[in-house]
Amino acid sequence: MNGSIYKKDTSRLVSPQDWQRAKSLLPIAAGLERKERVRLIESRFPEEPKLRTELLSLLEVHDKVKGALSSEQITLISGSQTTLPPTVPASRAEQVMQVGAAYGPYHVVRLIGAGGMGQVYLANDVRLERRVALKSLAGSWLNSPTARQRLMREARTAAALLHPNIVTLFDVVDNEQCLLMVMEYVEGRTAAALLEDGRIPLGHALRITKQICESLIYAHDRGFIHCDLKPANIQVTPEGIAKVLDFGLSRAKYDHYEIDPDLAKPGVLLIGTPPYMPPERLLKGAVGASGDIYSLGVTLFEMVTGRLPFEGRESATLIGAIIGTEAPAVSSLAPGVPSSVDQVAARALAKDPKERYQTASEFCRDLEDVLNALDTKSIQSPVATPIRKQLSAYPRTLLALVSTLGTVVGLTFVGFITSTMYGSPLGLSISFEGESPLWWPLWGLRSLILPLGQIVVAISIFAVAIQVWRIALGIVGPLRRCYERLLDANGILRSWAQTVPRRTLAGSLLIAHLLALGVFWWKYRELFESFTNFLKSSGTLESLDPNHAIDHRLYMRVFSLLLLGFGWGWYRLWKMKLRFLEPRSTTAFVAGAALMVLSLLHMTAPYRLFFHSKGERVFYQAQQCHAIGKRGNDLLLFCPTQDPPWSKLVNLTDPALKHTGTRESIFSAITANQPKSWKSP
Numbered sequence: 001m002n003g004s005i006y007k008k009d010t011s012r013l014v015s016p017q018d019w020q021r022a023k024s025l026l027p028i029a030a031g032l033e034r035k036e037r038v039r040l041i042e043s044r045f046p047e048e049p050k051l052r053t054e055l056l057s058l059l060e061v062h063d064k065v066k067g068a069l070s071s072e073q074i075t076l077i078s079g080s081q082t083t084l085p086p087t088v089p090a091s092r093a094e095q096v097m098q099v100g101a102a103y104g105p106y107h108v109v110r111l112i113g114a115g116g117m118g119q120v121y122l123a124n125d126v127r128l129e130r131r132v133a134l135k136s137l138a139g140s141w142l143n144s145p146t147a148r149q150r151l152m153r154e155a156r157t158a159a160a161l162l163h164p165n166i167v168t169l170f171d172v173v174d175n176e177q178c179l180l181m182v183m184e185y186v187e188g189r190t191a192a193a194l195l196e197d198g199r200i201p202l203g204h205a206l207r208i209t210k211q212i213c214e215s216l217i218y219a220h221d222r223g224f225i226h227c228d229l230k231p232a233n234i235q236v237t238p239e240g241i242a243k244v245l246d247f248g249l250s251r252a253k254y255d256h257y258e259i260d261p262d263l264a265k266p267g268v269l270l271i272g273t274p275p276y277m278p279p280e281r282l283l284k285g286a287v288g289a290s291g292d293i294y295s296l297g298v299t300l301f302e303m304v305t306g307r308l309p310f311e312g313r314e315s316a317t318l319i320g321a322i323i324g325t326e327a328p329a330v331s332s333l334a335p336g337v338p339s340s341v342d343q344v345a346a347r348a349l350a351k352d353p354k355e356r357y358q359t360a361s362e363f364c365r366d367l368e369d370v371l372n373a374l375d376t377k378s379i380q381s382p383v384a385t386p387i388r389k390q391l392s393a394y395p396r397t398l399l400a401l402v403s404t405l406g407t408v409v410g411l412t413f414v415g416f417i418t419s420t421m422y423g424s425p426l427g428l429s430i431s432f433e434g435e436s437p438l439w440w441p442l443w444g445l446r447s448l449i450l451p452l453g454q455i456v457v458a459i460s461i462f463a464v465a466i467q468v469w470r471i472a473l474g475i476v477g478p479l480r481r482c483y484e485r486l487l488d489a490n491g492i493l494r495s496w497a498q499t500v501p502r503r504t505l506a507g508s509l510l511i512a513h514l515l516a517l518g519v520f521w522w523k524y525r526e527l528f529e530s531f532t533n534f535l536k537s538s539g540t541l542e543s544l545d546p547n548h549a550i551d552h553r554l555y556m557r558v559f560s561l562l563l564l565g566f567g568w569g570w571y572r573l574w575k576m577k578l579r580f581l582e583p584r585s586t587t588a589f590v591a592g593a594a595l596m597v598l599s600l601l602h603m604t605a606p607y608r609l610f611f612h613s614k615g616e617r618v619f620y621q622a623q624q625c626h627a628i629g630k631r632g633n634d635l636l637l638f639c640p641t642q643d644p645p646w647s648k649l650v651n652l653t654d655p656a657l658k659h660t661g662t663r664e665s666i667f668s669a670i671t672a673n674q675p676k677s678w679k680s681p
Helices: 016-022 026-030 034-044 049-068 071-075 139-143 147-159 191-195 202-221 279-284 289-305 315-324 339-348 360-379 384-392 396-426 437-475 477-498 502-523 525-536 546-580 587-604 607-611
Strands: 106-114 118-125 130-137 169-174 179-184 234-236 242-244 614-620 623-631 634-638 647-651 657-665
Touching (some): 034 049, 147 169, 147 179, 191 234, 191 289, 202 242, 202 289, 279 289, 289 339, 396 525, 396 587, 437 546, 437 607, 502 525, 502 546, 502 587, 546 587, 546 607, 614 634
Antiparallel strands (some): 106 118, 130 179, 614 623, 634 647
16 A cells, blocks of 8 residues: 555545444454455455455554554553553552652652553652652553663753753753652643543643643754654643643654664554554654644544544554544534534544644644634624624723723622611711712722722732742741641642533522522621611611621621632632633623622621711710701701610701710610610501
């Protein structure tokens, strides 16, 4: 075969209908001698000479490829991944390194992954007090005469690639016991581990692919190709950042160094995983940048659909499918995927390298276009899209003016709530209080200063505590070791949390928010009751008395911390939802936003009652009251110790009115004059 089977002329490919009839026959025919193989295929398809020719050609390619596959590669023929779970029992993987042992300044913590070529361990760098990943050769590679030479060459390659989406190589430890690559430790899970839980959300899969594509642009520009891109070699952090693992296994695009004897044999394939190998590599062992693009296309297909584009438990079936059949459309396996994703995946998976993306930059641009279209569709309505485009054309000064106006409107709303909740039950009006709506923004700002101040103080205390903790870790050895164990447990917890769908996290956060508000209401139920009684002008107002000032301040502080904690939680969750473009399920987010608004109003509404409810103490008909408003010769009094209504209008010349000249809280007389069990008739 000369490789023409993957040219653009699809007539040279086996049709889907013929493939369904023939694929079960290939594993049987692959185990036969040539004459028996020909006889079997001719007997099965006597009237179809074209199909017979194609099947025999595929079997010839299979014979050549299978002879070049190592035993490890043959075990991967079904596409199963090689990375073990974060905690790998010794019975499942013979550990090359001893947990707890020290290799130079690196103390091994646990085995975190194992593959056909090496094992990866989590370790502590005692010099720089950081966590690292140690990679060691394993299995048959330990006995290879060129193993150390190869690993050192791979280390030099990895050291030359410094990119945010490529795991960084820190160091190499070379002694008589072993040769170790010391790499950046990245929390999270591999894309293969994410796939074990089902298909990855479309937006998340596209963003992972785009980040890996950016790493390919960087590596290809420097003359390196990966040769083994697959989900098991892509680590995804809980924040959605993707990093390529094992870039040290890459080959130089222009190989100026000596050829490895193990790779110089005719027909021998480079290290890789067959289901992700491009057709030209299976046919001729050709290695190039387009091969990485093909492998990334297979990875994208698998992340979006949950399965490989070409599958087969037997090597003949898999190789035949890769070389002789077209990949199905992504949307045929994942309903709802837009046609643009079909087009991008089809071009990346083209049989002929000339028909694929010629550079990773082209692939990345198309991925970005698809993501932009999805962002617009998922986040914005058709009406909002042109509005946003129009706004982007306006100067920054106008946008700043609009932002300022929005802030003033927000403060006015909060001030309106604060002033109304205070003035309406008392019967205050503009004529008595002398306070017009122009004062509402000021009261809104004043009612927010205390909560915002509490939040700033909490953040400052937290930042100082972090710095003190870091200093303590550097001084106290036992504390540092305890912290490392906590980090290990936290990494596992974060990895687990990454597998939980965002809608489940949103529902859990909503329940937690409701429970927190319920506990808060129960704790301050008497204060809530007094506040409600004030609004209804009935019942007891005892908890509004200034003797409860500590409770009032604690109320504001706790509410401020609730707003800070849950506000940060909803913000992070919404950011993750937008980043991963998960299916719309905004019920929990709308409910969360409503709870945040209600929490803000409950915090700001009683502000004036707690801290700005003063009036002159007066005595009217031997009863203690407070003057709260004046209009001409009329004085508005607030007398909470009498039967409702508590407000009354009196004349300044009334002889029953006695002034004291003392200004204090209008609720000062409640505790002294009103029994706790008093209720209005």
